[in-house]
Amino acid sequence: MGFDLGDKKDCDILRQNAENYLNKWLFPFPVTVKGSAEDFIVTVRVREKCQDTVPQHGFSEEYKLRVSPGEVTIRADTVYGAIRGMETLSQLIFYDERYKKYQIRTAEIEDSPRFPVRGIMIDTSRHWLSVKVIKRQLDIMAMNKMNLLHWHMVDSEAFPYQSKKFPELHKVGAYTLRHTYSPEEVQDVINYARIRGIRVMPEFDMPGHTNGWRGREGLLSECFDEEGKPTWQDLIDVTNDTNFNFIEEFIKEIVDVFPEKFLHLGGDEVEDFVTQCWDRNPKIREFMEQKGFGNNTRLLEDYFFDKLATRLRRLIEQRTPVFWQEVFDNNEPDPKAIIHVWKGNSHEEIYERVQQITAQGYPVILSACWYLNYIKYGADWRDAILGSVPSNSGYYYCDPQNFTGSQEQKDLVYGGIAAMWGEFVDNTNIEARFWPRASAVAERLWSPQEKTQNASDAWPRMHELRCRLVARGFRIQPTNYPDYCPYEFDEKAI
Amino acid sequence: MGFDLGDKKDCDILRQNAENYLNKWLFPFPVTVKGSAEDFIVTVRVREKCQDTVPQHGFSEEYKLRVSPGEVTIRADTVYGAIRGMETLSQLIFYDERYKKYQIRTAEIEDSPRFPVRGIMIDTSRHWLSVKVIKRQLDIMAMNKMNLLHWHMVDSEAFPYQSKKFPELHKVGAYTLRHTYSPEEVQDVINYARIRGIRVMPEFDMPGHTNGWRGREGLLSECFDEEGKPTWQDLIDVTNDTNFNFIEEFIKEIVDVFPEKFLHLGGDEVEDFVTQCWDRNPKIREFMEQKGFGNNTRLLEDYFFDKLATRLRRLIEQRTPVFWQEVFDNNEPDPKAIIHVWKGNSHEEIYERVQQITAQGYPVILSACWYLNYIKYGADWRDAILGSVPSNSGYYYCDPQNFTGSQEQKDLVYGGIAAMWGEFVDNTNIEARFWPRASAVAERLWSPQEKTQNASDAWPRMHELRCRLVARGFRIQPTNYPDYCPYEFDEKAI
Structure with a gap:
């Protein structure tokens, strides 16, 4: 598993996010057996140049994400759109208890925010x-x-x-x-x-x-x-x-x-x-x-x-x-x-x-x-x-x-x-x-x-988000009664 | 600084508490300069034998604590009384910002709980x-x-x-x-x-x-x-x-x-x-x-x-x-x-x-x-x-x-x-x-x-307790508005 950042491979925003997602966020569960979801390359293509200044009002966060057998691609106008796409990508990956391995859902997503x-x-x-x-x-x-x-x-x-x-x-x-x-x-x-x-x-x-x-x-x-x-x-x-x-x-x-x-x-x-x-x-x-x-x-x-x-x-x-x-x-x-x-x-x-x-x-x-x-x-x-x-x-x-x-x-x-x-x-x-x-x-x-x-x-979405972030080591409290996560918050996680 | 446990020096309860108080709880602040409060020996004398069974209803938690120049003594009938005394002892120690060292208050305390x-x-x-x-x-x-x-x-x-x-x-x-x-x-x-x-x-x-x-x-x-x-x-x-x-x-x-x-x-x-x-x-x-x-x-x-x-x-x-x-x-x-x-x-x-x-x-x-x-x-x-x-x-x-x-x-x-x-x-x-x-x-x-x-x-007591425990690495939330601790909670603390 890795990221192909194309002509933006020196962009600090893309590099640091690729590293974080790869090492910490995409596969957060404390499981030892890993599987096929790790075996792919995420192709990231960004049209505009890397941002060395901070984002400002109205900056584009739009992205397209395609996950199909043999292809995982994030396309965006800006690096910020691309990193939003990385987060969405993480939501398509799940740990499958039955097969003891990570799996990924196929998807074709075009996404952008309602409010700036x-x-x-x-x-x-x-x-x-x-x-x-x-x-x-x-x-x-x-x-x-x-x-x-x-x-x-x-x-x-x-x-x-x-x-x-x-x-x-x-x-x-x-x-x-x-x-x-x-x-x-x-x-x-x-x-x-x-x-x-x-x-x-x-x-x-x-x-x-x-x-x-x-x-x-x-x-x-x-x-x-x-x-x-x-x-x-x-x-x-x-x-x-x-x-x-x-x-x-x-x-x-x-x-x-x-x-x-x-x-x-x-x-x-x-x-x-x-x-x-x-x-x-x-x-x-x-x-x-x-x-x-x-x-x-x-x-x-x-x-x-x-x-x-x-x-x-x-x-x-x-x-x-x-x-x-x-x-x-x-x-x-x-x-x-x-x-x-x-x-x-x-x-x-x-x-x-x-x-x-x-x-x-x-x-x-x-x-x-x-x-x-x-x-x-x-x-x-x-x-x-x-x-x-x-x-x-x-x-x-x-x-x-x-x-x-x-x-x-x-x-x-x-x-x-x-x-x-x-x-x-x-x-x-x-x-x-x-x-x-x-x-x-x-x-x-x-x-x-x-x-x-x-x-x-919204509740199941909130619940799934919470559990993912809990596995990543963040203190996200219960969303609603009742509730449990496949892997609970453990201070040793990060 | 150390504990003299007398004839109970092999008692696991006393040993483990002495170790915890010494290494973690008595001097919790992340300061490098330490002072005179460290230079004393706490004499612990317990009348009854060490408990290798668990405490049961009505067990004695009474203790006497004496802190005077040249003497720090905890006396108790049971090891449980003695460890309650260790906690009280910790409350007499404070870090003095003016002199950049720990200080201890003198005291003569007889203490026991109101309810069992x-x-x-x-x-x-x-x-x-x-x-x-x-x-x-x-x-x-x-x-x-x-x-x-x-x-x-x-x-x-x-x-x-x-x-x-x-x-x-x-x-x-x-x-x-x-x-x-x-x-x-x-x-x-x-x-x-x-x-x-x-x-x-x-x-x-x-x-x-x-x-x-x-x-x-x-x-x-x-x-x-x-x-x-x-x-x-x-x-x-x-x-x-x-x-x-x-x-x-x-x-x-x-x-x-x-x-x-x-x-x-x-x-x-x-x-x-x-x-x-x-x-x-x-x-x-x-x-x-x-x-x-x-x-x-x-x-x-x-x-x-x-x-x-x-x-x-x-x-x-x-x-x-x-x-x-x-x-x-x-x-x-x-x-x-x-x-x-x-x-x-x-x-x-x-x-x-x-x-x-x-x-x-x-x-x-x-x-x-x-x-x-x-x-x-x-x-x-x-x-x-x-x-x-x-x-x-x-x-x-x-x-x-x-x-x-x-x-x-x-x-x-x-x-x-x-x-x-x-x-x-x-x-x-x-x-x-x-x-x-x-x-x-x-x-x-x-x-x-x-x-x-x-x-x-009670508020100032609660506040002081909170800040001590926060410095020890526990998540004790604000007691009342407004409030700050000399050293705030930091996950790196323990």
Whole structure:
């Protein structure tokens, strides 16, 4: 068994994936007798040149896979399409207990994703995650054909990002100096993701959720409780031009560090901090009077986002800003911004929000359906409780295009991101909590709508995927009750 | 640093624990500079002889620990007390970041548990667990000073126990032949537990939840759905004397295999299967007529438990049977039986049940408060949601003696078992789901009532315990929001 990579045999992406699939992923079971499935050559033919830059929005992941007696071929326009095809190839190989050997199914497959953005979000502020754990999630993402890691890097609790220009940020804001990411580690993650056809979109949330930035003197507004006593500072002092200079410099570094063209600037929950940090702050109130904003802190918010856009204009020319949905709700975002939807108490409410935002011409990324940090007993992706009739309230059923709107509006839905806010997850438990729950999201975002109508049909696919990944050494928890894998998770596996 | 074990230097329990604490547990952090805490000798003096048999109900775990300049001594009646003292000793050692060395706190401690039974329950039927994963739970239990593993071995879904006398049981009833426990593996678990002062109480649940036993021909009653069609068989045919012969032989094997004197025979949820399997079964109905039971299947249940007691009399002389609470509710259990309480919708309801059962003179083991398989978002042990006032509805607050009753009744409360039913857990996720949630139960059952009134006080203890165990290489998930450990979980740690 081997890969014939043709004229791309020096391409690192193809080489490393061929090596991983060959040595680790295609034949994962701890069995000693191997059989005929190993005796073939996979011919990989890619039209475009090898990518030495990272994948960007809209990159092609299309591939054709043909498995017939005497021929196994993957054809794709890009190397990323080819590696998606390798994963599909792995799904055609199974270990046959009867004959004690690996077998392969014949197939003729043409495949491409429904949405261009299919991601997960990690939050490295509430709990720090090791690079090793992040890389494992990237491996699993690729096996789920996901293509975007949203790295919610910093927040109120901690600032693990090591800035080269502003080292005071992590020195003061990180939990400890070990709970950080060095520039080398960040590049390591970005490149590890690139090899797997995954974009790394950083988020530096502002102007709220910024207590982690407290290492930067003067950046945060003083805040006051009801009795006028100083309290938790979690909002930028936007009245100070020096702070905009700082933000500009900082974002310049981020643009240098992260090649990804989507740049998430947060903007959520400013309202939660406004009373303490702006309303009760005499200096801010004075500024608002001067500007003629009166008591309306919403106007001060607008001022921030407008000024941010002006200051970042040159940087943002090379980037597409992404904002949480409040910036659409409360302010007027840059016309080329993407709106990240995270609110809504039901699928219907969420669809309505997507409808409204796309009606204004803004592209949307959806997370509201997929806050995987929220857990409950049972198989919440399908929401079936043992013995009950499967309902359609599980989050698998959330479809980002399930709203009434024009084709233009539907096309503005870029996809979705399964979010894992970090309050209760860290290295110990994030992997099993993410997977296979995020696999339900991955299927929703890759596969055609008409083939993903029913969680009962998805279940066997989820189960098979889980067992394959468990055999590969990943902690993919039970999909549904009851369930067992031919080979169970064993820490010795890798 | 070393252990002076005195005249017990050949005792395997002391030797193995001394070795583990010395090489793995006392100095777990991945730091290179070590300091003065390493330069001392721990004198261990045990009055009673080394245990080459397993610990049994009521075994002494009392110890005295003295740490002063020039002296570190653990004194105990039993080796089990001594190893509890070693764990406490480990809690006095900390790595001091300022001086880059380990330090030890001086202390004078006399300690013993509040309840004799402090356990966790694993369910190896719904999902199989590897011996390696079970052993890891035993390690963590010892670090939480827990002393009983309740092994819910078989159930409706699968029969992983390899019986020597009746191999057809696992051959038919196990998920696969790999999803089993060989006699050697069972002994391995029992001995691994013994070394850590942990009893292994097996449960073979009957007469319901028995579909896993289907390899035994004729054991299960035929069952019928509403339309009279054959359906899922999950209840023993108790009308057949051959089946009692089989049960007697089988339990004889179990008594040979498991030295633990508590023998859990289940008895729960018979009612769930009665309609299909007894009411609608003509053969059973005929038997009931003959016996004069009429339509009253409750009398057939009584018949089963009475006959079981008679048949097992000789075996049970050496054992104490444990039954789930329905056997108390619906039948008349053997007067020396222990009642395992698992039902109740509130702490108050649960206390009332414990009151009623102990009033009848039966000892009680409590699990109703601690079904750790049920999960929800947040720190359910303390039930505090971020920003809200800590409530006292978290399961930490459940106190098994919190009922109105005589001292005799209180003394009949043997303790509790944190149960992890296996529907949604397996090797991939059981460890992080158990811990530190079961640590809250461990503290409730070990420490005095007056010192465990408030979850807010317990939190820092839980946090410290978690971080120590994380550094030792165990997957102990975040205790509460927010949280970080000086050294985070890293799979390379052990």
